[in-house]
Amino acid sequence: MLDRIRSDYDAAIFDTDRDQALQAVQVALDLGVDAEAIVFGVVVPSIERYLAEAAANQVSLAQHYLAAQIAGEVVEAMLPRFRTAPDCLGRVVIGTSLGDFHGLGKRIVGGCLKAHMFAVTDLGLNVSPAAFVDAAVAQAAHVIAISSMMVHTARGDGGCLGVRRILAERGLEDTIRVIVGGAPYRFDPRLYRQVGADAWAENGLAAAGVVRELLQEVAR
Amino acid sequence: MNGMQRLLAAIDGTPADRIPIFCNLIDQGARELGLPPQAYFADGALVAEAQLRMRRRWGHDNLWSLFYVGKEAELLGCRRMVYADHGPPNVGEMVIRTLDDIDRLEVPASVADHPAFAEELKCIRLLREAEGGQTPICAYITATMTLPSLLMGMEKWLPLLLHGPAEPRDRLLAKCHELFVKEIAAYREAGADVLVYSNPFGSTDLVPMKFFLERSLPWIRRDVEAVGADGLVYYCGSARFNRVIDAVAASTGIRAWYLSPLDDVAEGKAAIAGRGLCCGVINDIPMIDWTPAQVRAETRRLIEAGKPGGHFLFGTLLMPLDIPDANIQAMMDAAVEYGSW
Numbered sequence: 001m002l003d004r005i006r007s008d009y010d011a012a013i014f015d016t017d018r019d020q021a022l023q024a025v026q027v028a029l030d031l032g033v034d035a036e037a038i039v040f041g042v043v044v045p046s047i048e049r050y051l052a053e054a055a056a057n058q059v060s061l062a063q064h065y066l067a068a069q070i071a072g073e074v075v076e077a078m079l080p081r082f083r084t085a086p087d088c089l090g091r092v093v094i095g096t097s098l099g100d101f102h103g104l105g106k107r108i109v110g111g112c113l114k115a116h117m118f119a120v121t122d123l124g125l126n127v128s129p130a131a132f133v134d135a136a137v138a139q140a141a142h143v144i145a146i147s148s149m150m151v152h153t154a155r156g157d158g159g160c161l162g163v164r165r166i167l168a169e170r171g172l173e174d175t176i177r178v179i180v181g182g183a184p185y186r187f188d189p190r191l192y193r194q195v196g197a198d199a200w201a202e203n204g205l206a207a208a209g210v211v212r213e214l215l216q217e218v219a220r
Numbered sequence: 221m222n223g224m225q226r227l228l229a230a231i232d233g234t235p236a237d238r239i240p241i242f243c244n245l246i247d248q249g250a251r252e253l254g255l256p257p258q259a260y261f262a263d264g265a266l267v268a269e270a271q272l273r274m275r276r277r278w279g280h281d282n283l284w285s286l287f288y289v290g291k292e293a294e295l296l297g298c299r300r301m302v303y304a305d306h307g308p309p310n311v312g313e314m315v316i317r318t319l320d321d322i323d324r325l326e327v328p329a330s331v332a333d334h335p336a337f338a339e340e341l342k343c344i345r346l347l348r349e350a351e352g353g354q355t356p357i358c359a360y361i362t363a364t365m366t367l368p369s370l371l372m373g374m375e376k377w378l379p380l381l382l383h384g385p386a387e388p389r390d391r392l393l394a395k396c397h398e399l400f401v402k403e404i405a406a407y408r409e410a411g412a413d414v415l416v417y418s419n420p421f422g423s424t425d426l427v428p429m430k431f432f433l434e435r436s437l438p439w440i441r442r443d444v445e446a447v448g449a450d451g452l453v454y455y456c457g458s459a460r461f462n463r464v465i466d467a468v469a470a471s472t473g474i475r476a477w478y479l480s481p482l483d484d485v486a487e488g489k490a491a492i493a494g495r496g497l498c499c500g501v502i503n504d505i506p507m508i509d510w511t512p513a514q515v516r517a518e519t520r521r522l523i524e525a526g527k528p529g530g531h532f533l534f535g536t537l538l539m540p541l542d543i544p545d546a547n548i549q550a551m552m553d554a555a556v557e558y559g560s561w
Contacts, residue, residue: 016431018383062427065378099302101310104374151505151540152307183458187481187505194509 001031006042013046013067021070035081043071043115051205059203065104068111068204075115088119090215091141095123095132098158102149105182108204109145116208129162136176142218143211144178146197154184155195164196177214181207223281223355224413231475231497233530239523239559241552242358242499242535243280245271246288247308251541257303261287264342271343272350278552283351285344285412286360293370294336295399296325306541316372319380319388325371327398332406341410348411359412361403363419365439366457367396381421381435397442404447415451416478417443422468423459423480432464441471449473453499456480458537465491481537485525489532499533500526502551508542512550519554527559534559 005028012020028038050067053059079086092113094106103125110120121139123131132144144163148154155161160180167173180197181204192200198214201207221229221237229236249270250260260266271283290301290311302312316322328334332341340359347357362370368377371392380389407415420426421436444452454461454468455478461468462483468474475496479488481503489498500522507515519534526532534555539548 014428016382016428060424060426060428060431062378062382062431066382069379099304099307099310101302101312102374104378107375150307150310151508151538151542152304155508155542156304156306184505187458187503188509190509191506 002028002033002037002041005031005033005038006045009042010046010049013050013063013070016062016066018066018070021066022074025074034083035078036083036086039075039078039115043074047071047112047115047205047208051209054203054205061104064203064205065108068108068115070111071115072111075117086117089117089212090143091119091121091139092143092145092211093121093123093132093135093139093141094145094147095127096125097146097148097153097156097160098126098128098162099156100148100150100153100159101125102147102182105149105204106145106147109147109181109201109207112204112208113145113211116212118208118211129158129166132163133166133170133172133176137172142176143214144176145207145211146178146180148180148182148184151184154180154182154191160192160195160197175218177218179207179210179214224353226281227356227414227533230531230533233494236561238556238561239527240281240356240533241279241555241559242282242356242533243278243548243552244282244284244536244539245274245278245280246284246286246539247541248274248539257305257309261303261309262339264339265346267339268343268346268350271347275351275355278548279556280552282356282358282414283347284358284360285340285347285407285410286358287340287343289360289362289418290370291336291340292362292367292399292403295328295331295334295403296371296395298371311370314372314376316368316376316392319385321372322388322392322395325392325395327395327402331399331402332409337403337406341406344407344410344412352411356413357411358414358416359407360416360418361400361407363417363422363440364393364397364400364443365421365436366419367399368392369420371396393439397439397446400443401446408451413451414453414476416453416455417474418455418457420457420459422454422464423456423461424463425456425459425461425480429463433467437464437467437471440468444472444474449475452476453478458482462488462491466493469495478535485522489526489529492531494531497531497533498526499535501535501537504536504539504543507547507551508540508544510547512546515547515550516554519551520558523555523558 009024177198226240252270300313301309453476460480478499485500
């Protein structure tokens with residue numbers, strides 16, 4: 001039964017059909033499938049399959065967006081139905097760099113992270129380096145995720161470079177890691193090092209794995 | 221030969237001294253004149269002057285009338301641009317915050333008289349006076365399906381486009397199309413030769429093929445049918461589009477293709493199949509940090525992939541402001557050397 005639901009859900013995501021995807025989830029609930037099975041047996045595996053297809057360049061931005069949004073929505077709706085509260089894998093604050101008003105990438109990453117049981121605080125658009133660090137400290141987050149769509153907002157002091165400087169000044173580099181993403185990093189995959197990030201992710205679906213690794217680094 | 225002759229030769233596949241070289245120096249203009257960006261972009265005469273100076277300095281084959289992409293949002297009511305010293309101005313205020321705002325959106329009766337557009341048209345006229353007929357004058361136009369992302373942000377436009385509600389979405393598209401048609405007419409009347417038709421939704425990097433065929437392509441066709449394909453260049457804002465060339469060429473008559481730097485040039489040429497001009501585009505984002513030798517090698521690689529058989533133009537993507545002059549020089553030198561026939 002779960003195979004059929006999974007197949008319907010995947011097909012809906014592939015066709016960017018949100019209503020069909022949510023319908024597949026509803027059918028599962030109506031058939032008595034429990035919330036844990038829907039999240040960990042349908043939604044998260046779907047993201048993993050997308051990750052594999054994305055690596056082969058077969059997934060469009062719209063499909064990334066839809067997979068992430070629906071995953072985030074479904075997980076949020078299913079969490080209250082869980083028999084036991086799932087473990088939170090870690091806390092992440094996310095936003096776009098100062099001067100950058102492009103929020104789609106951030107939204108995709110946020111949805112994927114939520115689906116993977118990370119607690120995500122979305123700081124919005126045009127976030128200053130100090131605001132990133134302050135929020136990470138306030139939320140006890142160990143990862144700051146910075147999205148930039150423009151070259152100058154990725155490379156400038158209003159982005160990761162500024163965050164890195166403040167982390168160093170405040171002695172937080174051992175406890176907070178920084179991940180970046182966005183078009184400039186796709187066109188220059190070595191750029192993340194130059195701006196002082198610990199890692200970058202090519203898409204929202206990859207970000208969950210990278211964040212997990214960063215959190216393991218901090219835990220060590 | 222001059223730039224216009226090279227461009228026409230490349231389109232027609234007739235002999236020329238070398239391939240055309242398009243270098244998109246936009247943000248560099250303010251620095252060229254020693255002005256802050258806001259003052260620079262306020263006057264079309266300054267933009268024209270900077271374009272002419274930079275072309276004389278570097279020797280490329282095109283002139284730009286583009287100020288910044290957000291200009292079209294200003295045409296539809298955006299009153300706040302965020303200027304930056306090291307990059308293009310950014311739309312700092314979304315014109316559409318709620319679906320009700322779509323009803324309030326007004327397409328200017330005459331875009332030519334709109335203050336946000338008048339300076340751009342003045343720039344084109346001045347470029348025309350200076351080098352008209354000798355150097356192709358480029359203008360930038362956002363496709364109907366993409367324009368809403370400048371008005372409401374991609375994170376709101378994408379869900380509206382994908383999931384509706386259909387009625388306000390289609391009303392918004394209709395208004396964007398109306399602006400598109402008026403803008404193209406104004407550009408042509410002022411004297412633009414090359415109209416870069418920018419449409420990330422025309423790329424399968426952005427939408428799946430099924431969506432492209434069922435939703436994007438009909439709007440592309442409608443745009444092109446309304447204004448004619450003359451001078452239009454298909455461009456997807458750095459996203460790849462080799463997979464759709466055949467469908468777009470067959471249904472629109474567009475004859476010039478400005479590939480993504482991530483597209484395979486030889487594959488793109490094969491898809492164009494002699495039906496027009498293939499523009500191979502260098503990935504200029506890493507050029508900030510490359511050595512001149514790396515720039516030279518990449519320029520050579522690209523030209524060697526696209527030049528055989530002609531119908532080829534070498535171009536740049538967005539040329540970030542921090543690219544060192546030595547790298548621009550290395551690119552131009554290599555493009556002339558390897559692009560010569």
